[in-house]
Amino acid sequence: MSTVVWVDGELVGQSQRALSAVDHGVTVGDGAFETCTLVGGTVFALTRHLRRLDRSLRGLGLTPATDLEARVRQGIEAVLARAGDIDGRLRLTVTSGIGPLGSGRGQARETVVVAAAASTMRPQSWSVRSPWVRNERSAVAGLKTTSYAENVVALADAVARGGDEALLANTVGALCEGTGSNVVVERAGQLLTPALETGCLAGITRELLLEWGAEDGLPVREAEPGELPFSVLDDVTAGRAHLALTSSGRNVQPVTSLDGVAVEAGPLTMAARALFERRMRERTDP
Known part of the structure; x- marks a missing residue:
């Protein structure tokens, strides 16, 4: 199965160019992410992952995950509906959105990306x-x-x-x-x-x-x-x-x-x- 990707309200192909070329997550790596385990299509320990995402975003000085949770959960629901009951990984990414080419931030809305793919864990x-x-x-x-x-x-x-x-x-x-x-x-x-x-x-x-x-x-x-x-x-x-x-x-x-x-x-x-x-x-x- 290919990776299922959702970007700000829309499911997109994994090779589709869905982010702005000047998104600060691309230009300077200004964002935070979580990688969660999927067990039969269920996100393991989601509450803890959202809590840590919130800590990371607050530590970066970005909008807290508590204010973005509805968008994040919308993406999770859409991705899992497409991916099905898989064992694998789900990644949540939040960037500061479109910004200038330098390190300084703009005033854009945050970018939220959710992606899932089947995978297996190696024993050692x-x-x-x-x-x-x-x-x-x-x-x-x-x-x-x-x-x-x-x-x-x-x-x-x-x-x-x-x-x-x-x-x-x-x-x-x-x-x-x-x-x-x-x-x-x-x-x-x-x-x-x-x-x-x-x-x-x-x-x-x-x-x-x-x-x-x-x-x-x-x-x-x-x-x-x-x-x-x-x-x-x-x-x-x-x-x-x-x-x-x-x-x-x-x-x-x-x-x-x-x-x-x-x-x-x-x-x-x-x-x-x-x-x-x-x-x-x-x-x-x-």
Whole structure:
């Protein structure tokens, strides 16, 4: 199935030129987005995704998602009616709309885009340490913006080295996140994920894993300052720790290769994956 696309009230072909050439989302990446999991044509955790979209838009100084929710939901309804009961992904994008060629914003109405496509989740990841870092003091740290060039370059480098995700430290050498995922380290009988202060995105899957893990008695928590340096990945390649990624495109995904070294999935990681996949089918909008 091709991607189903809706732009500001109209379903369009995936190759149709439906945005202005001077839309600020195109010229300077001025916007925010969410990628949601589709389970049988139902958007998983939509309320949480809309809440995070609102945080990102407010952080950018754009119209909050709460003021755009009717338009966003109209697009979701139209796209899902066309896409059917698929498993896959749904992407919500809001840009600041038509603007000048420079960085300054105009006064245009926001552009809202909704798109959906069928996809499957891979059971494991082959990750690579990135030579670049995440700036935890950036003006957009923790926001899910359409200014994604850093992630594109880092991921392309990882793919060129045989990986499917790049893992990033922050500027002070702490383990931070992947280009499109959060990271979880299994070590000493615990699952640890970097704290948001490292500059990582507040992932929806990460958030739910922390909540559901606490409900189920799974030992998963945020790491304390200094507890997960980037060098902890040496413990993974040495077999002293295990690694997993979390995101809407991965759920809880064990890493089975790091920098070309085969590594094992940890038992707690596999328990977390089973827990997450069970709960997400029980609670579609937790």
